[in-house]
Amino acid sequence: MRVAIIGAGVAGLTTAKVLTQAGHDVEVFDRTPDVGGVWSRTRRYPGLTTQSPKTQYSFSDHPMPRDLPEWPTGAQVQRYLESYVTEFGLSACLRLETTVESVVRDGDGWAVTSRANGKASTATYDRVVVANGVFCEPSIPGFAGREEFVAAGGRLLAGCEFHDVEDARDKHVLVVGYGKSACDVAVAISEVAARTDVIARQMVWKLPRKIGGLLNFKMLMLTRLGEALFRYRRLRGFEKFLHGPGNRLRRAMLNSVGSVSVRQFGLNRHGLLPRGRMEDIVKGAIGLATEGFFEGVAGGSIHVHRDTTITRLGTDGGRPSAELADGTVLPADLVVCATGFTQGVPFLDGGVQRQLFDERGNFMLYRQIQPLGVPGLYFNGYNSSFFSPLNAEMAAVWIAADLAGALTLPEEETRRADVVGQLAFMDEATDTHHCRGTKILPFSMHNVDEVLGDLGLQIGRRTRAAHWLGPISPAAYRKVTPALLDRLAERPSPPAVTPLDSAPTSIAL
Ligand SMILES: Cc1cc2nc3c(=O)[nH]c(=O)nc-3n(C[C@H](O)[C@H](O)[C@H](O)COP(=O)(O)OP(=O)(O)OC[C@H]3O[C@@H](n4cnc5c(N)ncnc54)[C@H](O)[C@@H]3O)c2cc1C
Numbered sequence: 387m388r389v390a391i392i393g394a395g396v397a398g399l400t401t402a403k404v405l406t407q408a409g410h411d412v413e414v415f416d417r418t419p420d421v422g423g424v425w426s427r428t429r430r431y432p433g434l435t436t437q438s439p440k441t442q443y444s445f446s447d448h449p450m451p452r453d454l455p456e457w458p459t460g461a462q463v464q465r466y467l468e469s470y471v472t473e474f475g476l477s478a479c480l481r482l483e484t485t486v487e488s489v490v491r492d493g494d495g496w497a498v499t500s501r502a503n504g505k506a507s508t509a510t511y512d513r514v515v516v517a518n519g520v521f522c523e524p525s526i527p528g529f530a531g532r533e534e535f536v537a538a539g540g541r542l543l544a545g546c547e548f549h550d551v552e553d554a555r556d557k558h559v560l561v562v563g564y565g566k567s568a569c570d571v572a573v574a575i576s577e578v579a580a581r582t583d584v585i586a587r588q589m590v591w592k593l594p595r596k597i598g599g600l601l602n603f604k605m606l607m608l609t610r611l612g613e614a615l616f617r618y619r620r621l622r623g624f625e626k627f628l629h630g631p632g633n634r635l636r637r638a639m640l641n642s643v644g645s646v647s648v649r650q651f652g653l654n655r656h657g658l659l660p661r662g663r664m665e666d667i668v669k670g671a672i673g674l675a676t677e678g679f680f681e682g683v684a685g686g687s688i689h690v691h692r693d694t695t696i697t698r699l700g701t702d703g704g705r706p707s708a709e710l711a712d713g714t715v716l717p718a719d720l721v722v723c724a725t726g727f728t729q730g731v732p733f734l735d736g737g738v739q740r741q742l743f744d745e746r747g748n749f750m751l752y753r754q755i756q757p758l759g760v761p762g763l764y765f766n767g768y769n770s771s772f773f774s775p776l777n778a779e780m781a782a783v784w785i786a787a788d789l790a791g792a793l794t795l796p797e798e799e800t801r802r803a804d805v806v807g808q809l810a811f812m813d814e815a816t817d818t819h820h821c822r823g824t825k826i827l828p829f830s831m832h833n834v835d836e837v838l839g840d841l842g843l844q845i846g847r848r849t850r851a852a853h854w855l856g857p858i859s860p861a862a863y864r865k866v867t868p869a870l871l872d873r874l875a876e877r878p879s880p881p882a883v884t885p886l887d888s889a890p891t892s893i894a895l
């Protein structure tokens with residue numbers, strides 16, 4: 387089939403690799419000049435590194451170079467993704483600096499209109515995979531007084547638009563937000579700025595990279611046991627114990643990480659203690675503390691204004707400034723808004739868009755991949771996790787199987803009920819912090835298991851058991867794609883309609 391993939395980040399690239407290996411003719415569009423998506427040079431802010439350690443932020447069949455640090459920089463990840471392109475011969479299918487403007491139905495397929503060098507062109511494809519990134523379009527609050535602020539020389543940027551730390555040298559800088567981007571960028575800025583103020587709407591719990599300064603967080607949190615500390619929709623095996631008789635032990639394990647981080651970061655001393663306990667981390671953006679952030683607070687180079695927002699930008703004595711909800715006025719030459727992202731698919735026509743969302747605007751995607759009632763369209767990367775490359779790779783395998791008619795799925799109404807149930811569960815579990823249904827944290831491996839369950843594939847029990855107590859290794863999944871490709875090669879040709887009695891039996895790899 388001819389397949390258009392929108393986006394050359396982690397999700398688009400792994401989809402291109404798997405579908406090419408499955409024999410499809412693939413084109414990958416990206417508006418940026420380089421591959422990498424959030425790791426592109428057009429999006430990286432100074433000081434960016436991964437949160438996931440390098441082994442966990444890898445594809446199953448393409449390890450990160452040994453000489454990279456445990457948490458590689460943005461530039462190193464981008465180069466890793468370039469090496470993936472080279473390793474799997476994907477260069478020829480890349481259409482960089484090409485923006486997809488519209489995707490409309492054309493018979494059984496799709497007409498995709500894209501623009502490169504100011505010139506629009508339309509081509510038809512049998513299938514389309516939307517891999518346009520759920521943390522790609524920055525969301526900037528609409529501050530009152532912005533025009534006056536800008537006219538006085540003030541600058542307002544999104545975190546992903548701030549590329550050169552020199553732009554902050556000797557300036558008064560406000561960083562809005564208290565997520566990972568905000569804390570990262572605040573540390574980089576604080577090294578050169580005259581003053582760095584962080585405006586945090588609410589305090590949230592953050593995991594230390596090294597718990598107690600010693601234990602890499604992956605040893606606890608990036609294991610199946612770590613994931614099982616959070617109650618999933620359906621409990622299996624040991625999870626039943628952890629959320630039953632072992633509930634106190636489970637909570638104690640999570641909250642002890644909280645107690646350690648309170649001491650390690652001096653949260654009480656600095657007045658930065660979040661409400662609730664560490665187990666509430668699941669109710670917000672689950673992320674890591676930035677190295678140097680609390681040290682900056684302690685040393686006086688970073689000033690956090692907690693539980694407040696900017697009510698107005700403007701001028702104070704002719705200088706650009708910002709007023710906070712408590713009336714404080716701060717000088718502000720530069721305001722960096724690390725205030726999150728919007729998730730959208732503006733290139734899809736209205737009819738398709740109406741099928742995609744529930745009444746609260748959440749993406750209705752079966753297994754985070756397949757929209758309901760829109761045949762021939764798939765999503766990848768709408769499963770953001772601590773193992774995003776692995777989740778995206780397994781989703782790509784699922785898409786390859788479906789393209790070949792080799793997936794036996796429940797009827798649409800059953801799938802719809804499953805999606806509705808999953809969204810209701812995530813609403814409850816994360817207090818709606820799931821980015822319109824596109825973020826699966828902290829249930830990364832449950833998603834991998836469900837995707838592989840549909841395929842009738844799974845890695846060996848012993849390896850999975852090892853992942854309960856030690857960090858999960860994406861490399862353990864390297865035989866999944868070859869196993870699917872072998873299975874597809876054995877099939878005579880894709881049936882027009884998949885017979886319901888041909889459910890694949892599970893193969894352990
Ligand atoms: C700063 C940052 C750090 C992160 N760190 C981690 C981490 O450590 N661990 C982890 O598991 N996850 C992390 N994540 C989550 C991250 O989103 C995923 O890891 C992954 O990189 C997302 O890949 P993607 O391909 O889905 O999307 P993206 O990387 O966002 O790529 C989408 C691409 O689509 C392109 N695009 C969008 N619309 C169009 C269009 N109309 N036409 C053409 N091209 C288009 C964009 O230009 C972009 O290049 C991080 C996210 C951010 C923002």
Ligand SMILES: NC(=O)c1ccc[n+]([C@@H]2O[C@H](COP(=O)([O-])OP(=O)(O)OC[C@H]3O[C@@H](n4cnc5c(N)ncnc54)[C@H](OP(=O)(O)O)[C@@H]3O)[C@@H](O)[C@H]2O)c1
Nearest residue numbers: 435436437527563564565566567587588671673724725726
């Ligand atoms: N690898 C890495 O190191 C890394 C780096 C950056 C990002 N990421 C990932 O990328 C994703 C996005 O992270 P992010 O930090 O960019 O965004 P985020 O997690 O969505 O955080 C946005 C922050 O901005 C605040 N905010 C939003 N709207 C606001 C408004 N109108 N006024 C004031 N404050 C506002 C939010 O406050 P509330 O909490 O009150 O909503 C929150 O503190 C996350 O999954 C994250 O893990 C990873």
